[in-house]
Structure formats: C-alpha cells, structure tokens
Amino acid sequence: MKARVTVTLKSGVLDPQGKAIEGALKSLGIAGVAKVRQGKVFDIELDAADRAAAERKLSEACEKLLANTIVEDYAVDYD
Numbered sequence: 648m649k650a651r652v653t654v655t656l657k658s659g660v661l662d663p664q665g666k667a668i669e670g671a672l673k674s675l676g677i678a679g680v681a682k683v684r685q686g687k688v689f690d691i692e693l694d695a696a697d698r699a700a701a702e703r704k705l706s707e708a709c710e711k712l713l714a715n716t717i718v719e720d721y722a723v724d725y726d
Contacts, residue, residue: 648692648693648694648695648698648701648725648726649690649691649692649725649726650690650691650692650693650701650705650723650724650725650726651688651689651690651691651723651724651726652688652689652691652705652708652709652713652714652721652722652723653686653687653688653721653722653723653724654686654687654688654689654709654713654714654719654720654721655684655685655686655687655719655720655721656684656685656686656718656719656720657718657719657720660718660719662683662684662685664685665682665683665684665685666683668683668685669682669683687713689713691705691708693705698725701725702723705723706723709721709723
C-alpha cells in the first residue's frame with residue numbers, strides 16, 4: 648500500500664522558513680503571494696494486511712518520528 652504523509656506546522660506556530668520563502672518570492676517579482684507556510688512530505692510504501700493496519704502503522708510512525716506533534720500536524724492520504 649502506498650501513502651503520502653504531509654506534515655505542517657500548526658496554525659499558531661511561527662514559520663520563519665515560510666516567511667523567508669515568501670520574501671524571496673516577492674524579491675523575485677512574483678506578485679500576489681500573501682502568505683507561505685512550509686512543510687514536509689513523505690511518500691511511503693508499506694506492507695499491511697489492510698487499510699486499518701496501514702493506518703495504525705503510519706499513525707505510530709508519525710507520532711514517534713515523522714512529526715513533532717507538539718508543534719506539527721500531519722495528514723495521511725492513501726493511493
């Protein structure tokens with residue numbers, strides 16, 4: 648089974664890298680950029696008996712390693 652995990656900062660957390668990207672886009676003349684938030688994407692292939700097993704494995708992976716759940720949220724999409 649294939650899945651994509653997207654990790655982003657929670658809405659109340661400052662995003663200095665996103666702010667730097669926003670400034671760089673504006674300095675390159677790309678107009679209309681109002682706000683940039685950056686994140687991480689993980690494409691993962693796993694061996695799982697069914698979707699419920701895959702969800703359990705990915706939830707554990709996100710909670711233990713892929714996301715810092717104090718300041719980050721994560722979402723999982725399945726192919």
